[in-house]
Amino acid sequence: MSEPTSTSTYKVIGMACHNCAATVTEEVELLDGVTAVTVDIASGSLTVTSHGNLSPAAVRTAVEEAGYELAAP
Amino acid sequence: MKPLPQSTPEQFIADFFTTFHEQVVRGDHDPAPAMARFYTPDIVMINDGIRLDWDRLLSHIHPVRKNLAEDDDSRFEVHEAIADGNRIAARLTIHAATRKKRIATDVVAFYTFTPDGRMTHAHGITRPAPKPQEPS
Numbered sequence: 001m002s003e004p005t006s007t008s009t010y011k012v013i014g015m016a017c018h019n020c021a022a023t024v025t026e027e028v029e030l031l032d033g034v035t036a037v038t039v040d041i042a043s044g045s046l047t048v049t050s051h052g053n054l055s056p057a058a059v060r061t062a063v064e065e066a067g068y069e070l071a072a073p
Numbered sequence: 074m075k076p077l078p079q080s081t082p083e084q085f086i087a088d089f090f091t092t093f094h095e096q097v098v099r100g101d102h103d104p105a106p107a108m109a110r111f112y113t114p115d116i117v118m119i120n121d122g123i124r125l126d127w128d129r130l131l132s133h134i135h136p137v138r139k140n141l142a143e144d145d146d147s148r149f150e151v152h153e154a155i156a157d158g159n160r161i162a163a164r165l166t167i168h169a170a171t172r173k174k175r176i177a178t179d180v181v182a183f184y185t186f187t188p189d190g191r192m193t194h195a196h197g198i199t200r201p202a203p204k205p206q207e208p209s
Contacts (some may be wrong), residue, residue, distance in 0.1 A: 016125055016133040018199065019176060023140060042123045067139035 003051040005035060010046045010056075011071035012063055017041065020068070027066035031058055044071075082154035086163045086184070089192070090149040097134065098141070104134040111191060118195040142170040160185050166202050177202035 012024060021039040028037045028048055036049040048059060060070045080088065089111070097107040108131060118125040125133075141147070147169040154163035160183060167178045182197025 014132045014136040016123070016129060017120060017178075018201075019178065020133070020136065023136075023171075041121075067136035069135075 005049055005051055006053050007047060007049045008054065008056070008059070010048070010059060010063070010073075012039070012044050012046045013069045013071055015039070015041050015044055015068060024063060024066045024068055027062045028059060031062055082156040082161045082163065083151045085156075085190075086154050086161060086165065087149050087151045089190070090165075090167070094147050094149075098137055098147075099145075101138070105131055108134070113187060113191050113193040116193055116195075118192075119197070120195070121198055140171045140173075142172055144170070146170045159188065179203075 015021060015024065018041070021041050024046060025037045025039055028034060028046065031048075031050070031054065033050040033052055033054055034048060035051060036047075038047040039045070040047075046059075046063070048054060056073075063070050093111045097104050097111060108127075112127065112130065114127055116127055116130065118130060147167070150166045150168065152164045152166065154161050154165075162181075162183050164179075164181045167176075167180060169176055178199050179202045180197055180199050182195055184192055185194040187193055
């Protein structure tokens with residue numbers, strides 16, 4: 001039986017182009033348990049699907065490693 | 074910025090982005106005052122269908138700074154440009170080195186400038202530049 005998945009959406013500050021989306025996506029995809037990452041540049045949204053519950057702190061760290069910031073929830 | 078009539082369109086675009094990179098992107102100063110020398114406060118840049126205003130363009134500077142390599146080797150290769158009054162249509166490739174990889178982005182865009190050389194509108198599309206051995 002497969003582990004349940006969860007999906008969370010965040011707002012990223014500073015994205016403006018496809019290079020930004022690729023940089024954020026590549027960093028968040030490295031997190032354990034992440035199965036899908038979707039970025040919408042126009043709205044600045046980042047949607048992360050993962051096995052189990054992914055820590056928002058881990059997502060924030062990955063986004064910051066990519067050079068961007070998460071907006072306050 | 075040098076007013077448009079004092080340059081060829083190709084040189085104007087190359088100089089615009091080169092000096093923007095040197096004076097706005099590079100460094101750790103507040104980018105807003107420097108950006109005001111290049112963009113009007115009401116600038117609208119539509120890039121691949123995404124509308125960027127002054128605030129979004131300004132917020133993009135910090136991550137770009139963080140991601141560029143120390144020696145980013147940025148270069149703005151203008152392939153062609155045509156001017157019509159205060160508007161320029163240009164095809165260029167932006168080359169840069171980030172902390173993790175080299176990137177090259179093709180841009181085709183229409184730009185509108187004020188008489189003193191500030192950009193007030195841009196509308197363009199981009200793609201990752203094909204590698205030299207790939208057909209373009």
